[in-house]
Amino acid sequence: xxxxxxxxxxxxxxxxxxxxxxxxxxxxxxxxxxxxxxxxxxxxxxxxxxxxxxxxxxxxxxxxxxxxxxxxxxxxxxxxxxxxxxxxxxxxxxxxxxxxxxxxxxxxxxxxxx
Amino acid sequence: xxxxxxxxxxxxxxxxxxxxxxxxxxxxxxxxxxxxxxxxxxxxxxxxxxxxxxxxxxxxxxxxxxxxxxxxxxxxxxxxxxxxxxxxxxxxxxxxxxxxxxxxxxxxxxxxxx
Numbered sequence: 016x017x018x019x020x021x022x023x024x025x026x027x028x029x030x031x032x033x034x035x036x037x038x039x040x041x042x043x044x045x046x047x048x049x050x051x052x053x054x055x056x057x058x059x060x061x062x063x064x065x066x067x068x069x070x071x072x073x074x075x076x077x078x079x080x081x082x083x084x085x086x087x088x089x090x091x092x093x094x095x096x097x098x099x100x101x102x103x104x105x106x107x108x109x110x111x112x113x114x115x116x117x118x119x120x121x122x123x124x125x126x127x128x129x
Numbered sequence: 130x131x132x133x134x135x136x137x138x139x140x141x142x143x144x145x146x147x148x149x150x151x152x153x154x155x156x157x158x159x160x161x162x163x164x165x166x167x168x169x170x171x172x173x174x175x176x177x178x179x180x181x182x183x184x185x186x187x188x189x190x191x192x193x194x195x196x197x198x199x200x201x202x203x204x205x206x207x208x209x210x211x212x213x214x215x216x217x218x219x220x221x222x223x224x225x226x227x228x229x230x231x232x233x234x235x236x237x238x239x240x241x242x243x
Contacts, residue, residue: 048231057135057235058172058217105171109231118162118219118231120171 018042021106021121028128034093036124038106040086047089048107048118049073049081058105064089096128135218135234142208143242150216150237151202158220161194161201166215166236175216176203208241215239 018041028034038047049061050073060073062081070081078100080092093100103125109118135152142148152161160179164172176187178194178201185192191204201220205212218234 050233055235058233060230060232063230107231117174117177119174120164122171123169 019106019108019119019121021104021124023124024122025125026127028096028126030097030128031095034096034126036091036104036106036126038089038091038108038121040089040108042108042119043086044108044110045086046109046118047083048109049079049089049091050105050107051075051102052105052123053102061091061104093126096126098128100126101128102126133218133220133232133234135237137237138235139238139240141240141242144208144210146208148205148208148212148239149202150218151200152218152220152234153200154220154232155199156220156222157198158222159198160221161192162219162221162231163190163192163201163203164217164219166217168214172217205239208239210241210243213239213241 020039022037046065048063050058052058059075061075061079062073064070064083067083082090103123105123106121107118133152133154162177163175165175166172175190176185176192181194181198182196183194189206193202215236215238217236219231221231
């Protein structure tokens, strides 16, 4: 394993409630990503971070916010969960931009919004 | 945003057959990555490519970075049942300044019949 821990691994929540997913790394990588995976859509980037307090939007960022207050943690928050946000969420880390860089994934968080 | 077109979407093959899948883009990438995802798991990196024209093997897997830097392919020789899964390509490009972004194809679902 590449030293990435996602928590929780599974969560069921009600529509309208806030939800926070956590990604923790022990690799000291600069880049961290949040993706969602849905049938027929592959992996879609929600937000990513290129350093502490430095984040940017991905292609499906509406309804999501992120925070990175320290290198090892990247939090994804659904301010008011909706059923369309039922998905599997993956965190990834990378040293992108440097020679021989690779991106490594966590094991995913399955979120169900009822 | 940048898009990667991955094909085919799915493949059904007999054990022992060779497999080929590819990704194309309208953008130039400086890194190509190939991943495999097993059910219930996060994607796992198979092969990383860093130079145009580069051909890299990992056991029965061979991948190439296209000369134009806009495409890549992955070949699997003599397929076995454990090759079943979803295969993703990913491309890295500079998104501005010193920041980079990783974009994924939608995946190829491979089924191997024993």
